[in-house]
Each structure stands twice: as structure tokens, then as C-alpha cells.
Amino acid sequence: MAASPLxxxxxxxxxxxxxxDFDLLLPVPADARARLIEAMRYAAIGGGKRLxxxxxxxxxxxxxxxxxxxxxxxxxxxxxxxxxxIHDDLPCMDDDAMRHGKPTTHRAYDEATxxxxxxxxxxxxxxILSDPATVGDPFTRAELVxxxxxxxxxxxMVGGQMMDIVAEGGGFDLPxxxxxxxxxxxxLLGAAVEMGAVLGRVPAxxxxxxxxxARDIGLAFQIADDLLDHEGDxxxxxxxxxxxxxxxxxxxxxxxxxxxxxxQAQMLxxxxxxxxxxxxxxxxxxRDIARYIIARKH
Amino acid sequence: MAASPLxxxxxxxxxxxxxxDFDLLLPVPADARARLIEAMRYAAIGGGKRLxxxxxxxxxxxxxxxxxxxxxxxxxxxxxxxxxxIHDDLPCMDDDAMRHGKPTTHRAYDEATxxxxxxxxxxxxxxILSDPATVGDPFTRAELVxxxxxxxxxxxMVGGQMMDIVAEGGGFDLPxxxxxxxxxxxxLLGAAVEMGAVLGRVPAxxxxxxxxxARDIGLAFQIADDLLDHEGDxxxxxxxxxxxxxxxxxxxxxxxxxxxxxxQAQMLxxxxxxxxxxxxxxxxxxRDIARYIIARKH
Numbered sequence: 001m002a003a004s005p006l007x008x009x010x011x012x013x014x015x016x017x018x019x020x021d022f023d024l025l026l027p028v029p030a031d032a033r034a035r036l037i038e039a040m041r042y043a044a045i046g047g048g049k050r051l052x053x054x055x056x057x058x059x060x061x062x063x064x065x066x067x068x069x070x071x072x073x074x075x076x077x078x079x080x081x082x083x084x085x086i087h088d089d090l091p092c093m094d095d096d097a098m099r100h101g102k103p104t105t106h107r108a109y110d111e112a113t114x115x116x117x118x119x120x121x122x123x124x125x126x127x128i129l130s131d132p133a134t135v136g137d138p139f140t141r142a143e144l145v146x147x148x149x150x151x152x153x154x155x156x157m158v159g160g161q162m163m164d165i166v167a168e169g170g171g172f173d174l175p176x177x178x179x180x181x182x183x184x185x186x187x188l189l190g191a192a193v194e195m196g197a198v199l200g201r202v203p204a205x206x207x208x209x210x211x212x213x214a215r216d217i218g219l220a221f222q223i224a225d226d227l228l229d230h231e232g233d234x235x236x237x238x239x240x241x242x243x244x245x246x247x248x249x250x251x252x253x254x255x256x257x258x259x260x261x262x263x264q265a266q267m268l269x270x271x272x273x274x275x276x277x278x279x280x281x282x283x284x285x286x287r288d289i290a291r292y293i294i295a296r297k298h
Numbered sequence: 299m300a301a302s303p304l305x306x307x308x309x310x311x312x313x314x315x316x317x318x319d320f321d322l323l324l325p326v327p328a329d330a331r332a333r334l335i336e337a338m339r340y341a342a343i344g345g346g347k348r349l350x351x352x353x354x355x356x357x358x359x360x361x362x363x364x365x366x367x368x369x370x371x372x373x374x375x376x377x378x379x380x381x382x383x384i385h386d387d388l389p390c391m392d393d394d395a396m397r398h399g400k401p402t403t404h405r406a407y408d409e410a411t412x413x414x415x416x417x418x419x420x421x422x423x424x425x426i427l428s429d430p431a432t433v434g435d436p437f438t439r440a441e442l443v444x445x446x447x448x449x450x451x452x453x454x455m456v457g458g459q460m461m462d463i464v465a466e467g468g469g470f471d472l473p474x475x476x477x478x479x480x481x482x483x484x485x486l487l488g489a490a491v492e493m494g495a496v497l498g499r500v501p502a503x504x505x506x507x508x509x510x511x512a513r514d515i516g517l518a519f520q521i522a523d524d525l526l527d528h529e530g531d532x533x534x535x536x537x538x539x540x541x542x543x544x545x546x547x548x549x550x551x552x553x554x555x556x557x558x559x560x561x562q563a564q565m566l567x568x569x570x571x572x573x574x575x576x577x578x579x580x581x582x583x584x585r586d587i588a589r590y591i592i593a594r595k596h
Contacts (some may be wrong), residue, residue, distance in 0.1 A: 026452075031477070032470075036460035080339050082489055087417060092409030111390035112463055115413070117455050119385060121453030123416065130443035144429035153323075153421030156332055159541040162334035165410055172330075177330070241582045 002295070004234040014074070019045050021075040027130070039109045039117035040124075042218030044082045047238075049296075051289070052077050052192040058285045059210060069135065073144060073195055076128040080152045081188060083121035086114050087105030088161065094243070098139025101238035122152075128268040135199075143198050149189035151152045160184025164249075172250040172261040178219065181252075185225070209275045216272035217290050224294045230258060236298040265294045300593070305586040312352045312372070317343050319373040323426070337407045337415035338422075342380045347400030347594075350375050350490045350588070355561035356583045357494025357508060367433065371442060374426040378450045379486060381419035386459065390440030392541070420450075422493055428567050433497075441496050449489035458482025462547075470548040476517065479550075483523070507573045514570035515588050521563040522592045528556060534596040536546040563592045 003011060007079025015261040022044045028037045055196045060070035089096040089104040090111060096104050106114035106185030129133055150156060167180060193214040197207045226244065235240050244251050252261045272290040276283045301309060320342045323493050326335045345590040351372025358368035387394040389407060394402050404412035409570060426432055427442040441490045450452060458481030491512040495505045524542065528551045540548050570588040574581045 031459055032461040032474070033452065033457040033481075034465040035377065035464060036457060040452065083417075087413055090410075090413065092413060113390075113460070115385055115388065115390060116460050116463075118417075119381075119420065120452040120456040122420055123447050123456065126443055127447040127451055128438050130387075130447055132444075138440040141426050142430075142436045142443070145424055145440070145443050146430075149425040150423050153425055154338065158418040158421065159307070159331040159334060162414050163330040165414075166330040166333060212450040214548040243369070288493075 003292050004288045007287055007292055008129055010054060010058070010285055011049065012088060014050045014057060014071070017071045018050045018053050018078055021077075025075070025124070035109070035113060036120060039113045040121055041149035042077050042108055043086050043105045044118060044121065047102070048078070048082070050074075050078060051226070052081055052188060052292075055189060055200075055214075055286075055289060056196045059193045060199045062279060062282055063202060065196070065199045070196065070199060071135050072128060073199060074192075075187070076125040076134075076144075077148060077192055077195060078169055079121045079125040079128070080148065080157070083118040084152075084157060084161070084188075085126075086118040086242065090114060093165075094135065097270070098239050114261045120240060121173070125152075126144040138200075142197060144195055147194045147198060151187040151194075156183055156187035157185075157190075160187065168249050170248055170250065172259060174252075174255050177252060177255060178204060178211055180217065181222040182215070184216065185222050186215060189218040190214040213272045213275040213286065213290070216268045216275070217293055220265045220268040220272065220290070223252045223261050223268070226256060227265070228262025228296075228298065229253075234297065235281055238298065252260060262294075269294055301590050302586045304583055305590055306379065308352060308356070308586075309347065309360070312335060312355060312369070315369045316348045316351050316373055316376055317508045319369060320376075323422070329482070329513075330573055333407070333411060334414055334418060335568045337403055337411045338419055340406055341384050341403045341415060342419065345400070346376070348372075348381070349375060350379055350486060352585060353487060353490035353512075353584075354497075356587060357491045358497045359583070360577060360580055361498025361500060363494070363497045364573040366499060368494065370426060371497060372490075374423040374432075374442075375437050375490055375493060376444060377419045377426070378446065378455070381416040381423075381453060382450075382459070382486075382572065383539075383590070384416040388412060391463075401553065408457075423450075429592075438496060438499075440495055444498060445489050445492045449485040449492075454481055454489075455483075456483035458485065466547050468546055469550065472550075472553050473555060475548050475550060479520040480513070483520050484513060488512040489515040489518065506574065511570045511573040511584065511588070514566045514573070515591055517572065518563045519587070519591045520538050521550045521566070522594065523557050524551040525556060525559060525563070531595065537596065554593040567592055 012016055013186045026037055026041050028034050050135045056077055057070040073283050085099060088094050088098055098104065105117055123266055125148060126145055128147060130141050135141045147157040160180055164184055165178040197210055229241050229244050232241050256264060267289045276286055324335055324339050326332050354372040354375055355368040384399060384403045384530055386392050387397055389405055403415060424443055427446060428439050433439045460479040462482055491508045495508050509563060514531065522569055527539050527542050531537050554562060567588045571585050574584055
């Protein structure tokens with residue numbers, strides 16, 4: 001199953017918008033910092049599905065949030081995602097040579113530049129969100145920073161990356177792999193939906209169904225990733241696959257087997273769509289995103 | 299010249315307060331993230347002069363800001379400083395084995411853990427500042443994030459680190475070295491003073507003299523660092539020295555010679571003290587910090 005026409009259009013739109021915003025936000029200076037900004041641009045522009053900004057904008061769209069505001073906040077979120085990929089690809093981490101079909105940042109530049117480009121992209125995320133030019137209301141600015149920081153630090157994404165490294169030693173069971181993935185991938189997908197709700201000024205107590213939706217698609221996304229790693233096409237993926245089995249790492253697929261993993265992902269997607277019951281056709285994009293997450297080929 | 303009694307007391311106090319706050323904020327979890335948090339604690343607790351938190355608290359003290367609030371914000375700032383040291387020490391960067399008299403984080407743990415611990419310490423800074431439990435007023439929260447993010451990213455500290463790497467190729471003149479150092483070290487020292495003023499609710503137009511003070515001590519600090527690298531004691535410093543000359547890097551000392559560099563630092567410190575003329579004895583700590591910056595032996 002390919003992406004629905006609605007989703008195809010939304011993906012093409014957000015990809016262009018995110019690229020344009022990164023381009024605007026990262027002018028190359030005429031001094032020795034040029035190499036840093038060029039490496040940031042290399043990693044940030046023109047690659048990736050932009051699933052996180054899409055989720056943020058689609059959620060914000062439920063509440064009539066200004067599109068350019070949602071995109072700008074999506075770019076902040078994507079900056080965190082991109083920084084994590086740069087650092088994840090480093091020789092001391094996954095040691096990956098290819099990402100999005102081109103050499104990884106430390107291969108195209110060098111390791112030191114890649115470390116700094118990742119560092120500066122993380123900072124950039126918080127520069128954007130705390131900028132009065134992004135959001136006028138200071139309460140919303142502070143809450144966006146809080147949501148993104150909580151999701152991406154030691155209690156979120158980076159914590160999950162650490163667990164992932166420890167997991168290479170083996171011995172992780174299904175609850176531990178689930179927890180690992182909820183942090184490593186789920187936290188940032190959850191932040192996407194939460195930030196959309198923050199922009200929509202949905203009070204915390206009104207976000208429950210969105211959080212459940214995000215949790216379910218987060219796990220489904222990771223199971224789909226494990227299945228793609230198990231049986232996907234390296235050329236389509238634009239990166240090396242079948243590294244998990246080589247590393248002796250426990251995944252949803254190694255623990256459940258491919259068939260049960262696929263069923264589990266399918267069930268999670270149906271459950272995610274079910275959480276959107278209170279919304280009408282305006283939530284069709286979020287529904288299509290949920291379905292696409294397990295149908296994608298890369 | 300040693301630190302004044304006033305400054306000695308203030309240093310001892312802030313060091314204990316910062317250690318205590320890092321300890322409170324970094325409980326070790328009972329799961330596979332333990333290694334990450336332990337590495338963050340290893341790098342963050344029990345080392346360093348805590349000059350940045352001291353500057354922040356001393357500035358906030360001018361305006362009667364609650365001490366524990368100032369310390370907490372100082373801890374956020376220090377988290378950024380500590381993360382930058384962890385990443386700076388990596389084999390692909392300065393490849394340093396010792397820091398604060400003990401093995402660097404990647405030596406005590408491993409490179410991957412050091413990269414992640416640095417990443418998570420950066421995030422932690424913004425988690426602290428955007429937390430309603432830190433500061434009640436959302437405008438102040440958002441402004442603190444903005445000041446720190448601007449000072450630490452591509453247009454601040456990380457930009458300066460990139461310039462520093464490029465500078466190893468040689469050919470930097472005095473204005474370029476000055477610009478490099480204003481970003482690499484000056485930006486974060488400036489953020490310390492600025493954040494103190496933000497907490498003190500000093501409007502932007504009333505911060506001019508504090509910014510000038512910070513700019514002058516920032517440059518004096520770096521000249522003093524270059525002098526220490528040139529003629530300091532490795533044991534007192536707790537790290538390897540005389541690396542600049544080995545790397546063929548231009549510094550204030552190589553460009554001006556040690557005598558003129560020392561005179562320049564002295565002049566900057568007098569100028570910095572001069573900017574505090576509108577304040578009375580309550581600014582004596584800031585004055586003593588300025589004088590100590592060029593008198594310190596490590």
C-alpha cells in the first residue's frame with residue numbers, strides 16, 4: 001500500500017516547507033564558521049520523510065493553527081531529529097557510511113565537524129522555539145521548549161539511545177525493548193503531536209487521546225522499522241540494513257517473529273485510528289499517517 | 299594574587315550549591331539508562347571552578363534575586379559548559395585524556411557514552427530553564443532559554459569551536475582570534491551575566507554596562523588562558539598544557555607576545571571594573587571576579 005493521495009500531497013508540501021525554512025534559518029556566514037553551517041545544511045536539507053514536522057502540522061491543523069507557525073515549530077523538532085541522526089551515525093556509535101542515499105555527515109566532512117553540527121542543530125531547536133519571532137505568546141514558547149526538551153534528553157530520546165547501546169549486549173526482553181523504543185523513537189513522535197496540541201492551545205487534560213494516538217503509532221513505527229531492517233531493500237532505504245541481527249540485538253522481530261510483529265503493528269495502527277474518534281474528516285491526515293507508518297517501504 | 303576572601307567564600311558556596319543541584323537533578327535510574335546518567339554525573343559533579351554560575355548568581359545578586367533560583371539557572375548554564383568540555387575532549391576533537399585532574403569522560407566510559415552524555419547535558423539545560431518549577435513567570439523562562447540558546451549555538455560557543463578548529467590551519471590575525479574567542483568563551487560568560495540580569499528583570503536597555511563588563515572579562519579570561527597554556531603548571535591545571543604552540547595555532551600570546559598580552563588583559567580588567575561604576579559595594583564580588591580572572595593560576 002502506498003501513501004494515500006491526501007498523504008502524498010501533505011508529505012510533498014511539508015518536505016518543501018521544511019527545506020525552505022532550514023535554508024532561510026541557516027545562511028552561510030563569510031567567516032570560519034562557514035564549514036559548520038554547511039555541514040548543518042548538508043544534514044538538514046533535502047532528505048528524510050519529515051514525518052515529525054508532518055505529525056506536528058497535522059495535529060496543529062486540527063485546531064486551526066497558522067500553517068507557517070506550525071512548520072517553523074516542526075523545523076525545530078526536525079533539527080533535534082537530524083542532530084540525533086548525525087551523532088548516531090558517528091564511528092563511535094553506529095558507524096554508518098550512508099544516510100538518505102548520500103554519505104553521512106562525518107564522511108562528507110569529518111568527525112569533529114559532525115559532532116559540532118549535531119550540537120548546533122540541537123541548540124538551534126531551542127533557539128527557534130524560544131524566539132519571540134516564532135511564537136508571540138511567552139507561555140506557549142516556554143511550553144514548547146519544555147515538551148521538546150523533555151522528549152529529547154536523558155528521559156527521552158537520548159536515554160533510549162543509551163539503552164539501545166546497552167541492548168547490544170543482549171538479554172533484553174519484550175517489556176525492555178518496548179520501553180527502549182518508546183524512548184528512542186516514541187518520545188519524539190509524541191512530542192510532535194504534543195507540540196501541535198500546545199500550538200492549538202489544547203489544555204493538558206484535553207490531549208489524552210492525542211497522546212494515546214502518538215504512543216500507538218510510535219510503537220507501530222518501530223516495529224515497521226524492525227521489519228524493514230529484517231526484509232527491506234537497502235537501495236530504497238538509502239542506508240545499510242540488517243545490522244540488528246548482525247549485532248545480536250533483540251528487536252520486536254527477533255522476539256515476536258515477523259508474522260506476530262506484523263500483526264502487532266497492524267493492531268496498534270487500528271488502535272491509533274480509534275483514538276481519533278472524536279474528530280471528523282479534519283483528522284483524516286492523522287489517520288492516513290498511522291496507516292502509512294506500517295505500509296511504507298523505507 | 300589569590301582570590302579575595304569575599305571571592306573565596308563565594309566560590310566555595312557556589313561550588314557546593316552547583317554540586318548539590320546536579321546531584322538532585324540527576325538521580326540514577328534502575329534501568330539501562332543508568333550508564334548515561336552516571337557519565338553525566340561523572341562529568342558534571344565535583345570539578346570546575348563554576349565561574350559561569352558564580353557570574354550569574356553575582357549579577358542576579360545585584361537585583362535581589364532569590365539565591366536558589368539563581369543557582370538553578372546557573373546549573374543550566376553550567377550543563378552547557380560541561381557538555382562542551384565532554385565533546386571538546388573527544389578523540390576526534392582535542393583528544394584530551396585528563397580534565398579537572400581525572401580521566402576525561404570518554405576515557406572513564408567510552409566514546410559513545412561521552413557523546414550521548416554531552417547531548418543529554420545540553421538538553422538538560424533547556425529542560426531546567428523551561429520548567430515552571432524553576433521559574434514561575436513564563437516570559438522569564440522563555441527569555442532565559444533564548445539567551446542561553448543564542449549564546450551556545452552556531453552563532454555563539456559552537457561557532458567559536460568550529461573557528462578554533464579551522465584556526466589550527468594557521469593564518470588567523472588578531473581581529474579573527476578576538477572574534478573566535480568572543481564566540482568560543484565570551485558568549486557563555488556573557489550569557490551568565492545576561493541571565494542574571496533577566497532574572498533581576500532588568501530591561502534590555504538597562505543591561506548595557508553589564509554586557510560591556512562581560513565582554514571585557516571574556517576577552518581577559520581567554521588571554522589569561524593563553525598565558526596559562528604558555529607558562530602554567532600542568533598539575534595545578536589538571537589537564538595537558540602547551541598544546542596551542544604544538545598545534546601551530548595563533549593565540550593572543552603568539553600574536554602579541556606574553557608581555558603585551560598580559561598588559562592587554564590587565565587593561566581589560568580595569569575597564570570591566572569601570573563599567574560597574576553605577577553600582578556600590580553590592581558589585582564588589584563582580585569586581586573581584588574580574589581581577590581574579592587574570593590572577594588565577596589554573
